[in-house]
Amino acid sequence: MEQKILKKEDIGKLYNEFSSEYKFYAPIKQKGNIVFERIENPDDIVLDYLNSRIPPKSILFPQMEVLFEYKLDDKDVEITDRQDLDEKFMIFGIRPCDAYSYELFANFFSFHGNWKDEIYLKKKENTTLIGIGCNTPRSTCFCTSVGGHPFNKENMDVFLTDLGETYLVEAISDKGKEIVKKLSWLSDAADKDVKKSEELAKKAEESFVTQIDVDTIVKNLEKSFDHPVWDEISEVCIGCGSCSYLCPTCTCFDVIDETDQYNNKGRRVRIWDTCQSCLYTLETSGHNPRDTKIQRCRNRIMHKFSYYPANYDLLGCVGCGRCIMVCPANNDLRDHLAKIEKIGKEEKEEKAVV
Amino acid sequence: MTIEAENKEIEASIRDVAKKMLSEKQVDVIIGYSQGTLPLSSTPIVIRNEEQVDNLIWDNLCYINLARYLAPLMPQLCDSEGNALKIGIVSKGCVGRAVNLLAAEKQIDLDKVKMIGFNCNGNVNRSKIAMEIGEKEILDVSITGNEIIVKGKDWEQNFPYSEYINELCKVCQVKIPSATEATCLGECQQLESINDEFADIDEFEAKSTEEKWDYIKKELEVCTLCYSCRQACPACYCNLCFVDQNKPIWFNKTTEYTDIFTFHLIRSMHLAGRCVACGACSSVCPVGIDLNFITRKLEKIVKTRFNYTSGLNAKTLPPMMNFKMEDAEEFMLEED
Amino acid sequence: MSNPYIPYLTRVKSIVTENKVNDIKTVELEFKNEEDYKKFDYIPGQFAEISIIGKGECPIGIASSPTEEGTIKFTIKKMGTVTSAFHASELGDIVGVRGPCGNGWPIEEMKGKNIVVIGGGFAFSTLRSLVLYLLDEKHRKDYGDITVIYGNRDPGEVLYKDVLDEWKKRDDIKVVLTIDREAEGWTEEVGFVAPIVKKVAPSPDNAIAVVCGPPIMIKTTIAVMEELNWGPEAILNSLEARMKCGIGKCGRCNIGNKFICTDGPVFSLAELKELPDEY
Numbered sequence: 006m007e008q009k010i011l012k013k014e015d016i017g018k019l020y021n022e023f024s025s026e027y028k029f030y031a032p033i034k035q036k037g038n039i040v041f042e043r044i045e046n047p048d049d050i051v052l053d054y055l056n057s058r059i060p061p062k063s064i065l066f067p068q069m070e071v072l073f074e075y076k077l078d079d080k081d082v083e084i085t086d087r088q089d090l091d092e093k094f095m096i097f098g099i100r101p102c103d104a105y106s107y108e109l110f111a112n113f114f115s116f117h118g119n120w121k122d123e124i125y126l127k128k129k130e131n132t133t134l135i136g137i138g139c140n141t142p143r144s145t146c147f148c149t150s151v152g153g154h155p156f157n158k159e160n161m162d163v164f165l166t167d168l169g170e171t172y173l174v175e176a177i178s179d180k181g182k183e184i185v186k187k188l189s190w191l192s193d194a195a196d197k198d199v200k201k202s203e204e205l206a207k208k209a210e211e212s213f214v215t216q217i218d219v220d221t222i223v224k225n226l227e228k229s230f231d232h233p234v235w236d237e238i239s240e241v242c243i244g245c246g247s248c249s250y251l252c253p254t255c256t257c258f259d260v261i262d263e264t265d266q267y268n269n270k271g272r273r274v275r276i277w278d279t280c281q282s283c284l285y286t287l288e289t290s291g292h293n294p295r296d297t298k299i300q301r302c303r304n305r306i307m308h309k310f311s312y313y314p315a316n317y318d319l320l321g322c323v324g325c326g327r328c329i330m331v332c333p334a335n336n337d338l339r340d341h342l343a344k345i346e347k348i349g350k351e352e353k354e355e356k357a358v359v
Numbered sequence: 360m361t362i363e364a365e366n367k368e369i370e371a372s373i374r375d376v377a378k379k380m381l382s383e384k385q386v387d388v389i390i391g392y393s394q395g396t397l398p399l400s401s402t403p404i405v406i407r408n409e410e411q412v413d414n415l416i417w418d419n420l421c422y423i424n425l426a427r428y429l430a431p432l433m434p435q436l437c438d439s440e441g442n443a444l445k446i447g448i449v450s451k452g453c454v455g456r457a458v459n460l461l462a463a464e465k466q467i468d469l470d471k472v473k474m475i476g477f478n479c480n481g482n483v484n485r486s487k488i489a490m491e492i493g494e495k496e497i498l499d500v501s502i503t504g505n506e507i508i509v510k511g512k513d514w515e516q517n518f519p520y521s522e523y524i525n526e527l528c529k530v531c532q533v534k535i536p537s538a539t540e541a542t543c544l545g546e547c548q549q550l551e552s553i554n555d556e557f558a559d560i561d562e563f564e565a566k567s568t569e570e571k572w573d574y575i576k577k578e579l580e581v582c583t584l585c586y587s588c589r590q591a592c593p594a595c596y597c598n599l600c601f602v603d604q605n606k607p608i609w610f611n612k613t614t615e616y617t618d619i620f621t622f623h624l625i626r627s628m629h630l631a632g633r634c635v636a637c638g639a640c641s642s643v644c645p646v647g648i649d650l651n652f653i654t655r656k657l658e659k660i661v662k663t664r665f666n667y668t669s670g671l672n673a674k675t676l677p678p679m680m681n682f683k684m685e686d687a688e689e690f691m692l693e694e695d
Numbered sequence: 696m697s698n699p700y701i702p703y704l705t706r707v708k709s710i711v712t713e714n715k716v717n718d719i720k721t722v723e724l725e726f727k728n729e730e731d732y733k734k735f736d737y738i739p740g741q742f743a744e745i746s747i748i749g750k751g752e753c754p755i756g757i758a759s760s761p762t763e764e765g766t767i768k769f770t771i772k773k774m775g776t777v778t779s780a781f782h783a784s785e786l787g788d789i790v791g792v793r794g795p796c797g798n799g800w801p802i803e804e805m806k807g808k809n810i811v812v813i814g815g816g817f818a819f820s821t822l823r824s825l826v827l828y829l830l831d832e833k834h835r836k837d838y839g840d841i842t843v844i845y846g847n848r849d850p851g852e853v854l855y856k857d858v859l860d861e862w863k864k865r866d867d868i869k870v871v872l873t874i875d876r877e878a879e880g881w882t883e884e885v886g887f888v889a890p891i892v893k894k895v896a897p898s899p900d901n902a903i904a905v906v907c908g909p910p911i912m913i914k915t916t917i918a919v920m921e922e923l924n925w926g927p928e929a930i931l932n933s934l935e936a937r938m939k940c941g942i943g944k945c946g947r948c949n950i951g952n953k954f955i956c957t958d959g960p961v962f963s964l965a966e967l968k969e970l971p972d973e974y
Contacts, residue, residue: 073698077748080789081789086698086701113944118957119942120944257946257947261751262749286937287937292910294974304973313952315951
């Protein structure tokens with residue numbers, strides 16, 4: 006790895022290098038929120054941010070996505086597939102937790118049954134990630150508890166460390182090496198730059214306020230489906246689903262047909278959906294396997310910390326903390342996980358007393 | 360009295376009334392607010408005995424409308440035999456209005472609900488503060504004197520309280536719940552109507568159509584259709600929301616601006632005359648959309664046309680669910 | 696690699712009304728493209744996502760057996776948006792088909808065993824597929840005794856009357872039909888499915904039972920079978936759920952960590968006992 010230096014004032018230059026070949030996404034400020042949007046003007050790019058409100062899953066798995074288009078023609082139907090799946094994406098400024106969430110997405114969308122979700126997988130293949138390590142994780146972040154790290158370079162193509170006025174640039178994957186080669190105007194990094202990045206990584210790692218014993222939680226959840234802890238956890242939830250919308254690993258979607266009846270054409274689209282909605286599992290007969298709030302709250306947590314590990318030996322949570330920040334009722338996931346962690350301990354204590 | 364002092368008094372009175380209600384078994388549970396885990400939040404709490412009373416707080420970050428938990432569609436608070444429990448509810452003015460609205464619309468049994476009323480001094484405008492602080496993490500928010508003190512790791516910023524409360528709190532005319540003494544312990548009042556000039560939206564109304572349209576588009580186009588506003592609203596209790604209907608599909612749920620706009624437009628129409636101006640919708644929006652300008656406009660129309668304000672008593676039905684022979688009809692009979 | 700959400704296009708070849716009140720129809724579909732039919736290689740018990748393009752999609756069990764070559768059949772009850780649009784279809788209309796989805800009945804494991812097929816009401820469609828497959832001359836010798844117990848509310852609701860008549864004529868399959876209450880002209884069994892199963896008392900020795908029907912029928916039938924000493928690994932169910940993608944991607948049909956559309960819809964009772972009670 007030959008490290009390079011990218012000056013923050015040269016971001017526009019980087020943008021110009023790639024914007025014609027790639028759909029270039031970076032963080033911008035929109036109504037006071039940081040979101041990842043397609044960049045038309047590199048001056049819009051915001052470099053001073055903690056993490057985006059809406060996770061970058063919205064780039065490769067947009068809230069509304071066309072599956073195919075159709076034309077209705079008396080007794081016939083003509084279907085047109087997506088034509089744009091070969092387009093390339095470049096995502097600048099993604100954090101390690103979100104970069105890892107792309108891998109979890111790819112894992113889920115290629116698992117289960119004979120079909121893979123080619124729409125997502127093709128786009129992922131054509132995506133280059135230029136990520137930035139987190140110098141100052143939030144108090145609500147807990148990536149280190151779920152197997153992540155604020156400076157995890159694994160899932161990136163190019164990894165940047167924010168050194169203040171400049172970024173230390175490291176090419177990680179083969180794709181990344183090609184990218185850095187193209188940026189021949191980058192200056193070489195000095196030893197002190199590399200040393201500073203290592204110090205920043207260590208400082209970030211030590212700054213985590215939230216620590217969670219995930220192994221115990223996964224183990225406890227195997228036998229806690231009917232435990233009364235779920236009553237407490239779901240009591241003040243208002244069932245809005247913001248946690249799933251802003252979760253980088255939530256993949257559930259709904260499918261609807263939108264037909265323009267005047268022009269006999271339409272499209273089948275998929276839109277984000279949430280298991281917190283009371284309609285999520287409602288069958289046409291009226292039967293609803295999850296018709297109470299407790300079941301729905303439980304399903305989401307079990308999905309991330311029990312079903313996902315059971316199926317893929319991976320956790321379904323990247324520790325970004327967005328669900329904690331956005332919950333309108335401040336129904337804090339960390340409190341829930343702490344309660345789940347304690348299951349079994351009270352019984353053990355009782356047994357010890359007896 | 361400073362806001363800080365008022366808060367201490369309010370908190371003490373809430374706890375006193377709560378303790379009395381529980382010890383005299385006037386109620387089985389009390390729904391209130393408790394200390395949140397995040398600086399700009401509070402967590403609703405359901406307490407069941409006197410020992411838990413000290414968990415109830417009041418700190419200007421109590422923006423959820425607790426009447427939401429009484430509304431149908433939320434699990435009913437029941438005992439082990441399925442009998443509905445008697446519920447005490449910590450009521451700022453707008454929560455009281457929501458309870459009245461639900462009672463008038465026959466969605467709750469007011470005999471099973473007792474409000475703990477107090478003189479609300481407003482809620483902090485979370486999104487305004489977050490926007491001004493920007494991308495630094497806020498670690499602590501407190502009220503000292505008449506200032507909001509916001510602290511981070513190595514920085515501190517003060518905001519004057521009166522300028523940084525929710526827009527709806529600034530113009531609120533029903534700070535104390537309007538209810539009978541039988542329904543509301545603590546502070547209460549009996550209001551027949553309110554005096555509201557709606558001066559705050561005159562400026563908006565004076566704009567041209569294009570300006571208004573552009574403003575609304577800019578506000579709404581970032582909407583992610585997460586439906587938090589609908590879920591937080593105590594008046595939105597339909598078993599099947601219009602946007603979820605699929606036999607037939609009335610409105611689609613995609614993120615095209617037309618679909619976003621239609622959702623907010625129709626939801627607002629369904630709230631006309633019913634909205635209790637609590638501001639929960641704006642407080643809970645994850646992208647910080649201020650829906651209040653729509654709700655204020657609707658309140659003005661309803662007040663002007665029907666001389667009605669929602670939630671002042673538990674009997675009168677909102678005008679959209681009711682008609683009187685003397686209702687104005689000229690908009691139907693106008694000839695062009 | 697192709698887009699898994701795009702359906703094969705088929706045309707409606709024939710429509711048969713199955714019941715008296717005319718809300719259940721069996722529709723026969725012919726693939727527009729011969730290649731697509733070859734790709735649609737299914738076994739009994741699988742389902743497909745049927746699209747009325749422009750209205751939506753829903754998961755329907757395949758009623759035809761792969762031994763009935765050339766076309767595929769679906770039996771559809773008019774219940775919601777898509778099924779109503781389906782019922783309004785005419786001959787020659789286009790219907791989208793995605794699949795085959797799901798795991799299907801375990802026809803390999805069932806070899807050499809006696810098969811007891813228990814169905815209630817309109818859930819019999821994938822059982823029709825299974826029995827026709829088992830009875831086909833290519834496969835019959837691979838399986839032991841076949842018993843079919845099929846219950847309905849009244850004689851007007853009995854599906855596939857023509858096929859049932861054919862089976863009754865054969866001597867290598869036992870067919871027991873029952874209706875809930877006495878009706879004029881009905882000469883066969885009378886009673887709910889569970890007591891009739893008790894009466895027939897199929898033996899669990901070297902046997903597999905396949906049970907499909909409304910939840911209450913399944914519950915009562917399984918209780919009876921447990922009394923008859925049937926083990927939970929030998930009783931198979933086909934579950935239903937709200938589905939959108941049918942291929943394990945949209946997430947909504949999960950029971951615990953399994954998806955009904957890919958790990959199911961066929962589950963043994965033993966497997967269901969391990970899963971949370973959310974179906």
